[in-house]
Amino acid sequence: MRQGEAPPDAKWTGPSHAGVKAPEPIVIADPTVRFASTARRLSKLADGHPMEAWLYFMATLAQAQHTVATTLAPAVALNQVDVARAVEARLPPLAADGHRRDASWRDGLALLLDSIDGREWPPAVQEAIELLRSSDAATLEKLADAFLRGGLGHADAGVTVFVVAALQVYFSGSAARLAASDLRLLEERSLCPCCGSPSVSGLITATGITPGTRYLYCSLCSTAWNHVRAVCVTCGGTRKLSVQGIEDDAGVVKAETCGECHTYTKLLYQLKDTQVDPYADDLASLGLDLLVAEAGFARHAPNPLLLVGDGEAVAE
Numbered sequence: 001m002r003q004g005e006a007p008p009d010a011k012w013t014g015p016s017h018a019g020v021k022a023p024e025p026i027v028i029a030d031p032t033v034r035f036a037s038t039a040r041r042l043s044k045l046a047d048g049h050p051m052e053a054w055l056y057f058m059a060t061l062a063q064a065q066h067t068v069a070t071t072l073a074p075a076v077a078l079n080q081v082d083v084a085r086a087v088e089a090r091l092p093p094l095a096a097d098g099h100r101r102d103a104s105w106r107d108g109l110a111l112l113l114d115s116i117d118g119r120e121w122p123p124a125v126q127e128a129i130e131l132l133r134s135s136d137a138a139t140l141e142k143l144a145d146a147f148l149r150g151g152l153g154h155a156d157a158g159v160t161v162f163v164v165a166a167l168q169v170y171f172s173g174s175a176a177r178l179a180a181s182d183l184r185l186l187e188e189r190s191l192c193p194c195c196g197s198p199s200v201s202g203l204i205t206a207t208g209i210t211p212g213t214r215y216l217y218c219s220l221c222s223t224a225w226n227h228v229r230a231v232c233v234t235c236g237g238t239r240k241l242s243v244q245g246i247e248d249d250a251g252v253v254k255a256e257t258c259g260e261c262h263t264y265t266k267l268l269y270q271l272k273d274t275q276v277d278p279y280a281d282d283l284a285s286l287g288l289d290l291l292v293a294e295a296g297f298a299r300h301a302p303n304p305l306l307l308v309g310d311g312e313a314v315a316e
Contacts, residue, residue, distance in 0.1 A: 023210040026180040026193055029222035031073070031172040035066035041280035049284060057121070058283055058305070061165055064115035068169045072111050074104035075173030083182055092186065092196040094174055096148045096220055099195070101170070106140050109166035116162075128158040147304070164304045171195055171221035185225060190233045190300065192218035193225055198301030199265070201282040202227065202256075206271035214267075217278035219304050224278075234300045235261040243267065244295075246288055252276055253285040255292045264297040 039062035046055035068074065078093055086093035113129050121129075132140070143163050146152045152160060175194045183193045190198060199216035203224075206212075215224040216233065231238055233256075240259030245251055252272040257264040266285065268276045282303055289299065 021209045023208075023213040023215075023226050024180070025185050025226050026183050027215065027224040028175055028178060028180050028194070029172055029224065031069040031169065031176050031222065032066075034172060034222050035062050035069055035169070038277050038279045039063040039066060041275060041277035042283065044275075045280060045284040051284075051286065055284060057125075058280075060116055060119070061112075061161070061305075062280075064112045065165055065169050067115045068108045068111050068166070069173060072104070072108055073173050074102070074108035074166075074170045075177060076102040076104070076170075077177050078174070080182075083178065087182065087184055090187075092192060092194055093178065093183070094171065094195040094221060096171070096195045096197050101141075101144065103137070105144070105166055105170035106137060108169050109140065109162065112166050112169070113162060124158060128162065132159050132162055161305055168220060168222070168304075175221040175223050189225075189227050189236075190216070192216075192221060192223050194218065194223040195221040197221065199227075199233070200301075200303050201266035201268055201278045202233070203268045203270060203276065203278050204229070206269075206274065211271075219301065232256075232258040232261060232263070233265045234258060234263040237261060244288075244292060246291065253281050253288060255288055255297070257292060257295075257297050262297050263300045264292050265300045 039059050042055050042059035042062055046052050046059060049055055076099075083093040086095070091098075109132065113132060117129055135143075140163070143152075143156060143159065144167060146156065147160060147163060147167070178194065185193050186196075192199070195218060197218050197220040200219040202214045202216045204212065204214055212229075214227050214229045216227045217224050227233060230241060232241060235258060237258055237260035242257050242259070243254050244257055244264075245254040250272055252269055253276075254267045254269070255264045256267050266282055266288075268278055268281050270276055283305065286306075293299075
């Protein structure tokens with residue numbers, strides 16, 4: 001995963017006169033809430049959905065993440081000096097592809113597997129669980145490195161969803177130990193200022209001091225950061241942007257497409273549904289991804305929980 005190059009010198013450079021409120025540039029997630037919210041939303045969205053079985057599986061996985069986040073809470077506390085040094089060096093302090101992980105993430109993986117086991121999952125899921133349980137520490141670390149550095153092989157795809165889920169809990173817990181005020185938005189605004197990972201989706205707020213603000217949500221550490229609307233997340237272009245949606249649906253999730261770089265990103269509208277979740281609603285709107293892809297647009301970054309496919313193995 002690429003890292004940003006240069007953070008801005010200040011937290012906000014917009015208007016400062018009386019009556020104009022600036023959005024918080026960075027919001028650190030609470031891991032004791034984040035995964036439970038995603039699990040509840042997935043369970044709600046799964047009911048009657050064409051991919052109902054798969055979404056229920058993902059809801060179960062998110063609930064297992066919540067169990068790990070609230071009981072074991074795997075994480076690492078970064079030294080304040082190291083955080084300041086990283087920000088000064090124009091790097092995210094919890095850089096996904098450079099951070100030295102604490103062994104507690106593997107304990108989190110073991111608890112996650114225990115939490116999700118015991119149900120009648122398809123053979124492929126059970127095989128993946130047993131394979132991970134029988135793997136030694138070196139193998140698990142190798143799988144984690146391969147995912148975080150973009151070198152995951154097809155042969156490892158079956159176990160990736162569980163490794164990713166465990167890493168999300170670990171990085172979210174680690175990010176929660178940082179103060180947003182110590183971080184800075186990166187010059188490459190499409191990347192998380194905390195861990196340098198790409199976003200999974202963008203949420204347009206309907207509440208707070210600055211409704212209508214777009215926040216991108218990190219695919220790994222759950223941090224949210226402000227990104228200007230009507231600007232392409234991938235290339236920064238503004239001339240050929242268009243918002244696409246599925247005809248006659250509720251309009252909660254749409255795709256912002258860019259005719260300059262031919263990529264798209266998801267937009268989630270809180271005004272249309274106050275319970276919208278940047279992670280759950282992204283997974284439940286795969287139909288929109290397919291339609292936009294057929295129109296010739298590539299997603300700006302993949303959802304890491306989808307690297308194993310589209311859920312057919314679970315849904316069958």
